[in-house]
Amino acid sequence: MSTDKQIFARRESEARSYCRSFDTVFTKAVGSEMTAEDGTTYIDFLAGCSSLNYGHNDPDMKAALMDHVSADGIAHGLDMFTAEKAAWLEAYEDIILRPRGMDDYKIMMTGPTGTNAVEAAMKLARKITGRRNIVSFTNAFHGMTMGALSLTGNAGKRNGAGCGSLCGVTHMPYDGAFGDGVDTLKQVEMMLDNSSSGIDAPAAFIFEPIQGEGGLNAASKEWMEGVARLAKKHGAMLIVDDIQSGCGRSGTYFAFEGMDVEPDMITQAKSLSGFGLPFACLLVKKEHDIWKPAEHNGTFRGNTHAFVTGRVTLEKFWKTDEFQSKVQEKAVMLTTGLQAVADVVPGAKLKGRGMMQGVDVGSGDVAEAICAKCFEKGLIIETSGADDEVVKVLVALTVSPENLRKGLDILLEAAREVTENNKIAAE
Template identity: 85%
Template sequence: MSTTDKSVFERRESEARSYCRSFDTVFTKAVGSEMTDEAGTTYIDFLAGCSSLNYGHNDPDMKQALVSHIADDGIAHGLDMYSVEKAAWLEAYENIILKPRGMDDYKIMMTGPTGTNAVEAAMKLARKVTGRRNIITFTNGFHGMTMGALSLTGNASKRAGAGNNCAGLCGVTHMPYDGAFGEGVETLKQIEMMLDNSSSGVDAPAAFIFEPVQGEGGLNAASNEWMQGVARLAKKYGAMLIIDDIQSGCGRTGTYFSFEEAGIEPDMITQAKSLSGFGLPFACLLIKKDHDIWKPAEHNGTFRGNTHAFVTGRVTLEKFWKDDAFQQEIHEKAMMLTSGLQAVADIVPNSRLKGRGMMQGIDVGGGELAGDICARAFEKGLIIETSGADDEVVKVLVALTVPTETLRKGLDILLEAAREATASHKIAAE
């Protein structure tokens, strides 16, 4: 069996590469919730493309639809021209996602193919609609790596990538997320106090933007009451409410949209990652119809609307979201995940569970221990990563379609890795 000379990556690929540093092997195949490398070693995937593969690798129905589309000389690239594939996806999204949730009042804007572009579009539109500049974002939030989206992002190491470009990171105010100051500290009151004080230095906002569950920020999950409170503040101050549902959406937290249980009505919703269902680049921005004041091509891009993603995305909607069966399946697996993670937390001193649905993890108190747990897990056949301001959270983003036996096996590996890492750190401390 031939093996890839990995020196080509070191020789030619930028130092910006990251995941490959944690998972130092060359992958050749992936099916469902498993990935296989050149040596024939199979790994359970608890990363799932950082929630871009909520339905697993190479779903057979999506794959067949895409292969047929390509074999029949279907449109490969069409800018934002009309196509039968786009019409089919829009109708499926309208009938399966929007109308059943009472969300018929939204238009769908095809943005560039990544989540950060959807965020950029939302920022631009909020400022265009309101005539204001300031956007309120929240501690530990992550919204993307382009300059506008990066200005909303709290992580210092991510922001450092912009160098000293202060101008590109301005025009926003960072406020405390739900629970940022610990349990019992009401952050909404502090935000309202700042906005009510004409000498606080906080300009009237064009928008509020937040993730219902902060993926990169450490799986902080906002309560329904807090989300409702932010929606109230947005209305009070004449600002747009933008929900970033890029990582937490498409079923990841248990419902298609992660804010559904809060009963709020955002002005805009960003979607990406698992929107295509197949790992294909695809992002869009949902906009309340009254706010859709764009002029043609005011926000465009060569790759807005990925035709191949329309094909697989339609299959995703029709296969998984036509009724409540899949949502119930997610709920049942989420309970298994909680139970498995609690067993890990029980052996790691001072650790705690975070997140909700199939977007959960364990805060183990520090990045060194979390990194060691993940490294040991990889050695045992499990792909899993960390998140949080200091990488202190071991984060599970396994595919929503993961077989229960595979989920249990992965959790067993994680438990074993946590036990070994905890013992090693205890000995080192002594």
């Protein structure tokens, strides 16, 4: 029996979005493939918007979760001590923090979404410094709750607030915001050094190493290090939002690895659970952990089921360098495939880095048409950017080389067809 899709139109809020682009009912997903109710199988180049970096239904995570549930393991424990939390903390400490020289961070369990981790970081920065102003950057996306939304640049997202009180933030130009020849870091520094600029002393700087929703703008090493230097110079906290670009998406676990950047706080979410389960946290330098008990809490802080799958994720993929090396090899394949796409669309260019790349086709209409054509051909892929002008690839890091090539071939074919149709229409 097929699902009557009218139930969605009849009862689900108009806020629904992805289903408008992918108008089918999905029933099964394994690895980098999703299967619809009618039996059609799609290659998934969206991966839960980077919440499924390790693919759908990883068998080891699934087995661990099923064992936990079957044994009547804790399903919900607020922030009480549990064996599962201890096991995840120990794995994160041993596999992620200590090998990277990051033993001086504590982990704060926030509400289960990335925006809550951002909210916690904002509150803590203001509490530490006694200042209100936070410097965010153009094209930023940090979440949809009111505090995080004040940091976000996108007008459509901001308009959803329904009011004009998104305040306490100064928006500065991100790396490359005015073109390759303009040093935005110098501009930011000049504005902050000018006592008559009208900019209040910042409590924090916050940036994404790679802007996911903002169009896959990837900050340079020099720019990120420069922002870190400015934060220190002005007595502000440095917050790195590694929610979408983290957990291996950039090619390394953290997107700022290999750079002289030592954040005061790091937000984590998306693929933290490894299984698509809600889980977010805030990494905080120990000297900044000045919270009083329950000063920032939430009923669902620390998802026990996510601790189970998240531990498996760390132990399976991050104990050695093998997985990271394979991700970096696939990133090269991705760059090559996307360059072929860019070559067939007039004026198009590559964006992003690692396994967080896409093609700026210069128009939201063109990008939307390409993605729609891809879906017709069996590929799930979405857009990003200020005007949705970037065709964005967020395929699982575990994707097989065969599925990666197949998906890129579909994308290339779709780009060719849309470009040819546009040429005909213009004649």
